[in-house]
Amino acid sequence: MPGPNVSAADPIPARAGIGLRFQHHQAVLDTVPDVAWMEVHTENYMGGGTPLRYLDAIRRNTPISLHGVGLSLGSAEGIDPAHLERIQKVAERVEPGLMSEHIAWNVVDGTYLADLLPLPMTEEALEVVCRHVDQTQSYLKRRILVENPSTYIAFGNSIIPEWEFMAAVAARTGCGILCDVNNICVSAHNHGWDALAYIAALPPEAVGEIHLAGHSVKTLADGTLLRIDDHGSRVSDEVWSLYRQAIARFGAVPTLIEWDNEVPPLEVLLDEAFHADHLIGKSPKDSAHADAA
């Protein structure tokens, strides 16, 4: 076995990466695909045994980003210190190039609700999220990125546009933004927002990563069409088009292809990543992100 090619905490290059899922562990190890980096869900590597052994081997060749789904930055009752400690332990072992979480919540009354639930866009929620981002960054002793959500409902007391909420979290805590272009597309359709205006309102210097994924369309009982963020298909043309606008504004940024339901063969993910890399290659090269590549 060759020695590690990837140094500890190697930065994530401003190129396309893929979400690494258990189904592809063996194929990735066997074929060492030509992809610049990979991202995993932190919660899937908190135990011992086989998953971590695969990840230990895979990260010898490929930088890894850790993407958490369970910290619940928006919980009114505070974040679970035990969960933060588990995240820290995974980070010590995996030495990720980037770490990210969500602008969402999923814990109340000590119960984990196993989804990324929407927050009201209020000053109270903004303060809660910022407090928890501060707490997380000081505990982990590193900057994290926070991802914009996809949502199906909005709250009556929301007074801050979501894009302003995202920018405010970054400005107040110094964290970065993980701009999920698919989520912007989904939420813009579901709430009647202008997706391009959303992208234009995000501070480019804060955007440290982009997510791309597929979504589906569901017809509700009253005939309304709702976009569902199910990560179960190829990236739509509409999202690719928004992505071109996003990198024109943000510069070349590490860009992840996510796929979580009905996960296809590895080649399909690599094909999507290849397409993203092609678009990154055509984006303006004068940004700070491109220099880091």
Next chain:
Amino acid sequence: MPTLLKMQEAMQASLLHRDSQTVSAMLAGHVPADRLDIYRNTFILTLTKTLRLCFPVTQKLVGEEFFAGAAQIFVGERPPRAAWLDLYGDEFPEFLRSFPPATSIAYLGDVAELEWAVNSALHAADVAPLEVVELGAIEAEDQARICFVPHPSVRLLRLDYPADVIWRAILASDDDALGKVDLGRGPRNVMVERRLTGVEVECLDQQAWSFLAKLCDGSSIEAALVDISEFDYVAALAEHLALGRFASFSLVPPPMAIDPGKII
């Protein structure tokens, strides 16, 4: 204006108990119920999938539809207490034992308990096993006072039914073996552990199981041998150590010598 906490409690009521009245009143404008249903469906389906992955043989015994129905009730009554879903499902065997529609399959709870142990062993923390050489410094007369800390992947179960035989037969799709299962053969003493090659399920005899169970509970070798006779514990210990069933050890203090001068 509802506080963030009130909203989150209202959303929880909608997801767990289908009580959406409070959260609906907090939404912008009139929102059709099926938008909230998407969140509830994701909550139920995600956790049902978690349980399916953890209890595949249990699911085969009852069928997918029955399993989904039981899981839906379970996740509403006993949702996860942590965002680490490897920990979710420990109460499912007990839930099935007291779930009236499932009581006709008497051994279902035992099979689920075994699957939970297999799942726990699979995800147990990576801990370096205790090496035999580390015990080399212990004087022979002190050996009886050794206490072990078990490796986190070791699980010991006592099951009323031959759930391990049923589990193996179903995994292998071996109808022949399944047909020969004798449900009345008495309790089974089962050990589950993760080895380098994968998770192993083994049936031990009463003495071997009791000895290991006591050691795993923290008893000294001497204390673990009380009530066990005609048992080759030296061979048993050698196997436990060789297969990495312990993570560390300590010595219990020797019996206190009474020193009258120190009694106040």
